[in-house]
Amino acid sequence: MAANGVTHALCVSVNLETFPDVLAVAERFPNIFASAGVHPDDQSGEEPDVARLVRLANHPKIVAIGETGLDYYRVEGAADWQRERFRTHIRAARQTGKPLIIHTREAAADTLRIMREETAAEVGGVMHCFTETADVARQAMEMNFMISFSGIVTFKNARALKDVVRELPLEYMLIETDSPYLAPIPFRGKMNQPAYVRFVAEEIARLKGLPITAVAEATSANFFRLFKAARAA
């Protein structure tokens, strides 16, 4: 990370079973933060309730609730349990005042509807690993959500997503790995790691005709503003 100019990172929780490991990473390194949540695809682990999430988030290095959201691509059949879990996370976020990390795949309409119904705008957050349209991005931005891009933006066939990057303001952008998946070009297909977000930033700079320093400064400032995280010395 340091060699590539990546100064801070957020380690995202995906289930309750491995949450202690996620928190341990954040406690060990001053420049790493963490979240508390159960991924919408997780069907084998323990189901979280609001009180549990609120309790886990009561720690200075836990700066967000998630990742949560809806994924109709990987989950077949009635996904009532997934929508209920999503609502649980939004309620926990509102109780803690911490922002949400939202995953949405083939479920944009329901994701936005539930965000509205549960007043997610009160805490805001980030639409992570964004692959939807500029219209979906704008609706999320109106609810105080930032839009986070992964290595997908570097892929040659991601034309529609590259257009979304060109359209959206830098003030609402974050960059991420979705590690271990989605390593950017020139590491596509390999195991992703936080240092590689540099290549995501470079592609965003190229698409917007800006120097990489502008993208680096904006995405860093957005990170600290959204997660109310303190810069490590």
Ligand SMILES: [Zn+2]
């Ligand atoms: Zn995700």
